[in-house]
Amino acid sequence: MVQPSNGVETPGLKTACSSAPLPDPVITARTDSYFNRTKRIVSHFGDCEVTYAFFIRRPVISAPGLMLEWLKNVMAERNSPYTIDLIHPEGAWVGAGEPLVYITGSFTHLADLETLLLQKLGSPCVAAHRAYQIAVSLPHTKFLAMDARHCAGYEMQELMAYAASVGGRAAKRDGAIGFIGTANDAVAPFFNSTHGYGTMPHALIGYAGSTVRAAEMFHELYPETDLVVLVDYFGKEVTDALAVCRRFPDLAAQGRLGVRLDTHGGRFLEGLNPQESYAVVDRHAPEALRRYRSDSELRYLIGTGVSAAAVWRMRDALDEAGFPHVKIIASSGFGVTKCACMADAHAPIDVVGTGSFIPDRWNETYATADIVSYNGTERVKIGREFLLPSQRKAQKGSSA
Structure with a gap:
């Protein structure tokens, strides 16, 4: 058989769990019944070669890799040749309604795959777009994907x-x-890594009884790992951060120590209130407060939780205490708007951990073929004439 290239070179795709082919009875059980009936009818009256056009109704970043890898494996199992025409390569911008990929092959062998192919296309394309937007909003900040706990099972996590x-690489191309x-660990290969990142949850600090003791426990067992300590457990973010720095001055001086801000939205970071928060941001980024702000944007700047004021307050405290190399890791609701507000306030964040690229309006993720x-x-x-290959060629020719 002819084995086409899917045109996607993504780290981790070859080992992706959802790319493994399913037995035909499982595919039959998981696909829509009218596709199963169509497969049987076509098989009875005579197969033909068909071309499918896949598209999404909103602008997205192309992320077809898992879908195409799964299709390749299934069609190999069925010994059925097919070809693809990937109009928008992985990581490319795709306009609303534009055909993303054409797949041509046996109607008999493609008919019952449509449901599962669509499941693997729409949501990653929308999530990739959101991840891209988040990353370009804070271009000088590193991001960690911390979406697993918010996913409905491993396949969604993958x-x-x-x-x-995909969104992160697209953002990297834009600076x-x-x-x-x-x-x-399971999805780390997508990021050219062999392991997941992270040090401790709040539960470890509760177990240890103090933030410093939790840091000591972690460092004793993982001395070669950079130490990132959660500092909001006792509501003493600044006090506990400085205590950890003084306990590990060498790590702090080497840039191997970080503090993670995860203050919940029900209170201010230690030492802040509305007035103090306003003063902190006004001192570092007064222009950010001069512009019109919605209530949510203002909260991201000077409100409760992990605000721009909270980040600046922590940076000031670390620098004043002689720990300029200690990094600040921030988490808690870092979506596109919050990231943009942080950028506007020049918040000195080294790393953001977020799962907010998960689409919040799921009906936007529906792909169609x-x-x-x-x-x-x-x-x-x-x-749907706009999907016809001849129409696209005509449009392309007229715009040339």
Whole structure:
């Protein structure tokens, strides 16, 4: 058989769990019944070659890798040749409704795959777009994908981690650092890594009884790992951060120590209130407060939780105490708007951990496929003529 290249070179794709082919009975059980019936009808009355056009109704970043890798493995199992025409390579911008990829092959062997192919296309494309937006909003900050706990099982986690890696690489091409890793070993290969990143949850600090003791425990067992300490457990972010720095001055001086801010939205970081928060941001980025702000944007600047004021307050405290090389890692709700507000306030964040690239409006992730050609004859339902290859070639020619 002819084994086509899918045109996607993504780290981790070859080992992706969801790329493994499923037995035909499982595919039958998981696909929509009308596709199964279509497969049987076509098999009975005679197969033909068809071309599917896949598209999404909103602008996205192309992230077809998991879908195409799964298709390749299934069609290899079925010994059925096929070809693809990837109109928008992985990481490219795709306009609303534009065909993303054409897949041509046996109607009999493609008919029952549509449901599962669509599941693997829409959500990662939207999530990749959101990851891209997040990363370019804070171009000088490293991002970690911390989406696993918010996913509905491992297959969704894999789709979201893949999306973050695609969006991060797209952002890197536009000058941002982007996503450098994830918190989970299983999907780390998408980021050219062998392991997930992370040091400790709040539970370890509760177990240890103090932030400093938790740091000591961690460092004793993982002395070669950079130490990142959560500092909000007791509501003494600045006090506990400085205590850890004084306990590990060598790590602090070497830039191997970081403090993670994860203050919840129900209170201010230690030492802050509305007035103090305003003063901190006004001192470092007064122009950020002069512009019009929505309530949510203002909260990201001077409100409770991990605000720009909180980040600046921590940076000031570390620098004044003689720890300028200690890094600040921030988490808690870092979506596009929050990242943009942090950038506007020049918040000195070294790393952001976020899962906020997961689409928040799931109906935007619905991908769609239409057959646009039967045995070489173009045909599509009324209203979808824009998907026809000839229409696209004509449009391309007229714009040239």
